[in-house]
Amino acid sequence: MAFFVFINQFLRDMRSQKLRTLLTLFGIIWGTVAVTLLLAFGEGLHNQQIKDMHGLGDRIILLWSGATSIPYQGLGKGREINFKEEDAFLLQKEIKEIGQISPEYSEGNIQIKYGKNVFTQRVTGVYPVYKDLRNMIPENRGRFINELDIKERKRVVFLGDKLKNDLFKENNALGEYILINNTPFLVVGVMIKKEQNSNYSDRDAYKAVIPATTLAVMFGRRNIDNMVIKPNVPKQNEYVINRVYEVLGKKYKFDPKDKEALLIWDTAEFDKFINLLFMGMRVFLGIIGAFTLIVGGIGVSNIMNVVIEERTREIGIKMATGAKRRYILSQFVFETLLITFIGGAIGFLISWGMTAVFPLFKLEEYVGNPVFSSSVAVIAALILGLIGFLAGFFPARRAASLNPIEALRL
Amino acid sequence: MIEMKNIKKIYTIGEMRVEALRGIDLDIKKNEFISIMGPSGSGKSTLMNLLGCLDTPTEGEYLLEGERVANLHHNRLAEIRNQKIGFVFQSFNLLPYATAFENVEIPLIFRGTASRMRKQKAEELLEKVGLKDRMNHKPTELSGGEMQRVSIARALVNDPSIILADEPTGNLDSISGGEIIEVFVDLWKQGHTIAVITHDKDIAVRTQKIVKLKDGRVVDGGSSL
Numbered sequence: 001m002a003f004f005v006f007i008n009q010f011l012r013d014m015r016s017q018k019l020r021t022l023l024t025l026f027g028i029i030w031g032t033v034a035v036t037l038l039l040a041f042g043e044g045l046h047n048q049q050i051k052d053m054h055g056l057g058d059r060i061i062l063l064w065s066g067a068t069s070i071p072y073q074g075l076g077k078g079r080e081i082n083f084k085e086e087d088a089f090l091l092q093k094e095i096k097e098i099g100q101i102s103p104e105y106s107e108g109n110i111q112i113k114y115g116k117n118v119f120t121q122r123v124t125g126v127y128p129v130y131k132d133l134r135n136m137i138p139e140n141r142g143r144f145i146n147e148l149d150i151k152e153r154k155r156v157v158f159l160g161d162k163l164k165n166d167l168f169k170e171n172n173a174l175g176e177y178i179l180i181n182n183t184p185f186l187v188v189g190v191m192i193k194k195e196q197n198s199n200y201s202d203r204d205a206y207k208a209v210i211p212a213t214t215l216a217v218m219f220g221r222r223n224i225d226n227m228v229i230k231p232n233v234p235k236q237n238e239y240v241i242n243r244v245y246e247v248l249g250k251k252y253k254f255d256p257k258d259k260e261a262l263l264i265w266d267t268a269e270f271d272k273f274i275n276l277l278f279m280g281m282r283v284f285l286g287i288i289g290a291f292t293l294i295v296g297g298i299g300v301s302n303i304m305n306v307v308i309e310e311r312t313r314e315i316g317i318k319m320a321t322g323a324k325r326r327y328i329l330s331q332f333v334f335e336t337l338l339i340t341f342i343g344g345a346i347g348f349l350i351s352w353g354m355t356a357v358f359p360l361f362k363l364e365e366y367v368g369n370p371v372f373s374s375s376v377a378v379i380a381a382l383i384l385g386l387i388g389f390l391a392g393f394f395p396a397r398r399a400a401s402l403n404p405i406e407a408l409r410l
Numbered sequence: 411m412i413e414m415k416n417i418k419k420i421y422t423i424g425e426m427r428v429e430a431l432r433g434i435d436l437d438i439k440k441n442e443f444i445s446i447m448g449p450s451g452s453g454k455s456t457l458m459n460l461l462g463c464l465d466t467p468t469e470g471e472y473l474l475e476g477e478r479v480a481n482l483h484h485n486r487l488a489e490i491r492n493q494k495i496g497f498v499f500q501s502f503n504l505l506p507y508a509t510a511f512e513n514v515e516i517p518l519i520f521r522g523t524a525s526r527m528r529k530q531k532a533e534e535l536l537e538k539v540g541l542k543d544r545m546n547h548k549p550t551e552l553s554g555g556e557m558q559r560v561s562i563a564r565a566l567v568n569d570p571s572i573i574l575a576d577e578p579t580g581n582l583d584s585i586s587g588g589e590i591i592e593v594f595v596d597l598w599k600q601g602h603t604i605a606v607i608t609h610d611k612d613i614a615v616r617t618q619k620i621v622k623l624k625d626g627r628v629v630d631g632g633s634s635l
Binding site: 012013016313316319321323324327403404408 | 459462464465466484485488489491492493497499503504505507508512516517519520521564568
């Protein structure tokens with residue numbers, strides 16, 4: 001019975017001190033929102049970077065041929081290495097850690113034509129696995145280059161989404177013929193839009209992809225431009241690269257230690273770098289967040305302190321009229337808990353709402369979409385509540401342990 | 411009803427020992443109306459705090475309705491203050507944010523009285539001090555005399571054994587002060603036991619007995635003016 005009477009009284013006291021309650025509430029809301037959003041946006045940016053990077057491919061190794069820099073087995077240095085298509089199959093056969101590999105031919109400044117629309121873009125000749133290696137996913141009903149295309153050197157083309165838009169606008173491209181260097185090609189697929197923040201020739205969105213075998217014949221190519229390799233397990237990238245030097249070194253007679261004979265871009269390195277970068281950023285944001293919490297906590301404790309004089313007198317009055325110490329303390333605990341809970345809940349909702357609404361601004365491409373973390377929100381609110389509680393609890397306990405008359409005199 | 415024997419109160423402030431009370435003997439009988447007078451520094455406020463169980467004596471014995479209260483646990487002292495003592499302070503000591511009604515209700519809340527009973531009791535007492543129509547006003551909206559009536563109503567609300575008033579007219583003009591004196595006299599006539607600490611001779615002359623303090627001792631324990 002008495003419990004409810006007390007709760008009622010606590011609520012009435014809080015209502016009657018609107019300003020203090022509101023300021024404290026605001027401090028906790030602000031701290032919770034600031035910290036939660038800071039970390040949410042950091043996480044969003046990180047995810048976006050990873051996603052953008054994987055537009056090129058998920059932890060793939062790109063391989064170009066170079067020129068030797070170390071004399072080897074009687075051969076001088078400065079000798080150019082040139083890859084053939086079959087080198088890819090050799091590597092696949094020799095190195096069982098390679099999951100997927102595709103040779104790649106590349107021809108720039110190619111005239112691509114549909115009706116009156118003419119564009120000069122890059123044409124790439126590849127194998128079907130290139131689709132997975134480079135995350136080139138066909139839109140509905142379309143497809144990528146397949147084994148039959150390779151085998152029969154079909155004149156089929158898979159278009160980047162922006163190139164498709166340039167040529168066809170909003171119209172359907174599938175099943176239509178375009179001219180590549182005045183040779184008709186059947187459009188079999190269009191790439192779905194993807195984020196890509198790095199590339200080694202042109203953006204995939206502007207490319208026309210045709211079977212490797214078709215390109216080799218059409219342009220009279222004997223050598224490929226590069227290879228795209230993906231090990232079974234990302235951790236094996238380094239090992240695979242070493243093995244590539246050994247296998248190709250043996251075939252082309254160069255020293256496996258001759259780093260310039262092959263040019264390697266291990267995108268997993270970049271993944272590592274980005275992860276490290278964002279680890280650093282998270283620590284940085286965490287420190288900012290911690291300071292925000294401290295500042296917010298100081299705000300909350302200040303508010304608690306500012307009123308302590310008034311409070312002490314109030315405590316004195318209550319004790320003189322028969323309040324026990326535990327009543328005074330439990331009132332304090334109750335107030336702090338309630339304010340923390342309400343402030344935390346409001347902060348939680350604001351942060352959650354903002355992260356939910358943010359994608360509507362369509363800024364994902366630049367800063368990513370924030371990732372809301374409820375545990376961060378709860379922890380932030382709890383820390384603020386704890387600071388406020390400690391800031392108010394000790395003066396209150398001191399006041400409660402005074403003789404009532406001393407509390408009244410203050 | 412109240413018996414104090416050889417009560418001493420010594421404050422230690424740093425190295426200094428201040429003997430505020432140096433051995434007080436005091437009896438207050440049921441339905442007595444006494445005043446305690448003395449120059450400032452004579453120990454009358456200290457005595458009032460001890461009488462009201464707001465503070466505990468350094469030495470001596472204090473029986474309140476037969477209960478030894480000198481060294482009780484603070485929770486029991488809170489109950490005694492709540493149920494046996496009604497305070498009226500010079501500076502009123504009302505909660506500034508609560509209405510007159512809510513202020514009067516407070517001791518009932520600490521006693522755990524049910525809400526309906528609280529309402530009835532608080533209204534009854536506000537009516538008794540002539541403030542029924544002002545009960546929803548906050549202290550800032552009341553005059554000094556009205557505030558003191560609210561605090562008298564608050565002091566009475568738990569039917570205390572004794573009403574302790576510390577300079578109840580000290581912050582009031584003479585007209586309001588006079589009215590407050592009449593309220594006390596009426597309460598005494600209705601059977602209440604009252605002890606008033608005062609400089610004010612106008613109050614003292616209305617009491618049955620004047621206890622005079624000087625330098626922490628009773629110098630005159632029961633003369634009438």
